Amino acid sequence: MATPQIVMQAKGLVKRYGQVTALDGADFELRAGEILAVIGDNGAGKSSLIKCLSGATIPDEGQIMLDGKVIHFKGPIDARREGIETVYQDLAVAPAMTIAENLFLGRELRREGFAGNVLRMLDKKKMLEISIARMNDLKVGIRSMTQAVETLSGGQRQCVAVARAAAFAEHVVILDEPTAALGVKEGNMVLELIRRVRDKGLPVVLISHNMPHVFEIADRIHVARLGKRGAVLNPKKISMSDTVAVMTGALPPEQLPPECLA
Amino acid sequence: MTNKLPPISQLGPFIALLIACVAFGATTDRFFSGENFSLILQQVTVVGVIAIGQTLIILTAGIDLSCGMIMALGSIVMTKLAADMGLPAPLAILAGVGVTALFGLINGLLVTRIKLPPFIVTLGTFNIAFAITQLYSGAQTVTEVPPLMTWLGATFPVGGTNVAYGTILMILLYLGVWFWLRETQSGRHVYAVGNNPEATRLVGIPPEKVLLGVYVLAGVFYGIASLMSVARTGVGDPNAGQTENLDAITAVVLGGTSLFGGRGMILGTLIGAVVVGVLRNGLTLMGVSSVYQVLITGILVIVAVTVDQLSRKGGR
Numbered sequence: 001m002a003t004p005q006i007v008m009q010a011k012g013l014v015k016r017y018g019q020v021t022a023l024d025g026a027d028f029e030l031r032a033g034e035i036l037a038v039i040g041d042n043g044a045g046k047s048s049l050i051k052c053l054s055g056a057t058i059p060d061e062g063q064i065m066l067d068g069k070v071i072h073f074k075g076p077i078d079a080r081r082e083g084i085e086t087v088y089q090d091l092a093v094a095p096a097m098t099i100a101e102n103l104f105l106g107r108e109l110r111r112e113g114f115a116g117n118v119l120r121m122l123d124k125k126k127m128l129e130i131s132i133a134r135m136n137d138l139k140v141g142i143r144s145m146t147q148a149v150e151t152l153s154g155g156q157r158q159c160v161a162v163a164r165a166a167a168f169a170e171h172v173v174i175l176d177e178p179t180a181a182l183g184v185k186e187g188n189m190v191l192e193l194i195r196r197v198r199d200k201g202l203p204v205v206l207i208s209h210n211m212p213h214v215f216e217i218a219d220r221i222h223v224a225r226l227g228k229r230g231a232v233l234n235p236k237k238i239s240m241s242d243t244v245a246v247m248t249g250a251l252p253p254e255q256l257p258p259e260c261l262a
Numbered sequence: 263m264t265n266k267l268p269p270i271s272q273l274g275p276f277i278a279l280l281i282a283c284v285a286f287g288a289t290t291d292r293f294f295s296g297e298n299f300s301l302i303l304q305q306v307t308v309v310g311v312i313a314i315g316q317t318l319i320i321l322t323a324g325i326d327l328s329c330g331m332i333m334a335l336g337s338i339v340m341t342k343l344a345a346d347m348g349l350p351a352p353l354a355i356l357a358g359v360g361v362t363a364l365f366g367l368i369n370g371l372l373v374t375r376i377k378l379p380p381f382i383v384t385l386g387t388f389n390i391a392f393a394i395t396q397l398y399s400g401a402q403t404v405t406e407v408p409p410l411m412t413w414l415g416a417t418f419p420v421g422g423t424n425v426a427y428g429t430i431l432m433i434l435l436y437l438g439v440w441f442w443l444r445e446t447q448s449g450r451h452v453y454a455v456g457n458n459p460e461a462t463r464l465v466g467i468p469p470e471k472v473l474l475g476v477y478v479l480a481g482v483f484y485g486i487a488s489l490m491s492v493a494r495t496g497v498g499d500p501n502a503g504q505t506e507n508l509d510a511i512t513a514v515v516l517g518g519t520s521l522f523g524g525r526g527m528i529l530g531t532l533i534g535a536v537v538v539g540v541l542r543n544g545l546t547l548m549g550v551s552s553v554y555q556v557l558i559t560g561i562l563v564i565v566a567v568t569v570d571q572l573s574r575k576g577g578r
Contacts, residue, residue: 076464076466077466080466086464088464092458092460092461092464092465093458093461094453094454094457094458094461094462094524095457095458095524096453096457096524096525097450097453097454097457097524101450105450105454105461105462105465105467106462106465106466106467107465108447108450110447119445119446120445120446120447120448121445121446122445122446122447122450124445
């Protein structure tokens with residue numbers, strides 16, 4: 001079997017907060033076109049890992065590579081510029097603004113010529129057209145892009161946030177607990193969308209506590225444990241309860257049959 | 263983009279304006295005249311221009327209690343510099359606007375750097391600005407005002423009634439800010455910061471930068487209002503700004519801008535300012551003493567905020 005192409009990689013990440021070592025030499029590997037779930041107990045280094053990958057924090061040691069090239073993020077904007085889009089748990093949207101405005105928040109398009117260069121006018125028409133096109137691509141069934149985000153249900157809002165990331169990401173989409181706080185139907189709607197994002201060729205990093213959701217869509221499962229990468233599991237071969245046992249440390253990964261690892 | 267009717271909170275100011283006009287038209291015979299409307303608009307200029315700055319701050323979920331006092335300080339600075347130190351009028355005006363912008367900067371720095379609540383910061387600067395105004399002016403009205411400073415109070419005839427240049431400037435300022443908030447990136451970011459500062463930070467817009475800009479810009483508008491005040495009264499009045507403080511906030515809230523930030527329209531504020539002006543004018547024509555006018559403004563602002571709160575709860 002040919003080795004799959006690695007999109008994003010991290011080696012020996014260390015992050016300390018005062019006396020606490022959140023990351024203690026963590027490795028990470030994201031392959032092209034996959035959904036990689038990241039799970040772990042509280043304090044296992046899961047969120048620190050994601051913060052390093054999304055540029056929200058700078059690791060003390062170790063390196064991050066994107067397409068084999070070493071990169072140094074000084075902030076989330078650097079990561080965005082490299083084509084890594086992150087959807088944060090607490091829904092980073094402006095509720096009273098329209099969907100189209102939210103999609104383009106912080107990267108608005110200006111009109112051409114005098115109106116744009118001198119009057120600094122926004123090209124609302126073009127942004128609206130692109131919003132409609134991108135949302136259609138991802139089959140997000142929202143009728144009007146000019147309605148305020150606050151008129152949407154929780155699931156629809158999350159879909160807008162995921163679609164925004166997918167629309168602008170060139171390399172990686174990172175989703176932090178995208179189905180938390182959603183009902184069953186709304187959660188499935190978001191899972192469907194995540195699948196479509198992957199099928200369009202974008203690799204997805206999915207942080208989740210929801211084991212059924214993880215097993216439903218993940219191609220591989222990265223288990224964060226004690227600030228390191230505890231194991232990478234294959235959800236098609238391993239059971240949910242064994243996965244939880246690996247996560248809590250009750251089951252050392254060495255004791256697993258090799259086909260369970262990925 | 264949409265042709266839907268605006269929600270009730272946006273129609274509120276028009277309804278209030280209509281009711282006030284009908285009531286005063288019925289009770290006083292001088293109310294409905296071109297001359298009186300022109301006068302109302304002139305009376306509104308100071309509060310109207312202060313309320314532009316106030317709207318920007320309230321859109322970011324802040325509040326500025328110092329606006330009237332900063333305006334008064336600006337008018338004392340510009341008139342005293344011209345009268346006592348013989349500074350040419352344009353320079354004196356610039357210095358006055360500079361001082362009000364500086365106060366905006368101080369408010370903004372305290373809010374963004376030390377993360378103090380705007381409410382308490384501006385309550386502090388309210389007192390500081392008031393005290394400096396009194397000390398610098400010796401509590402004396404500055405009467406020697408160069409003609410250039412009163413030019414905005416001059417009028418030109420339009421079809422029988424006289425319109426003040428100040429009124430025109432106020433309307434132009436409103437249209438300018440309306441365009442900026444609606445059509446440009448930085449204008450939309452003011453709304454975004456008021457909506458969700460964390461979200462704007464995550465998409466790479468530093469909310470502190472937007473906030474600081476808004477407070478300084480508000481200070482500039484207070485400075486323009488200083489000039490309007492000098493133009494209207496013909497003097498530098500150290501006791502100006504007392505009623506303007508609450509009147510400006512009332513205008514913003516009546517105009518449909520939410521105190522919770524992120525929602526509202528600048529042109530609503532203009533209507534709100536006119537409502538406040540109509541109320542004061544009508545009550546004066548009816549012979550109601552100014553203390554009762556203060557009482558009514560106080561009640562009005564509470565009613566307007568209540569409507570905002572209830573509509574927010576009822577909506578979602």
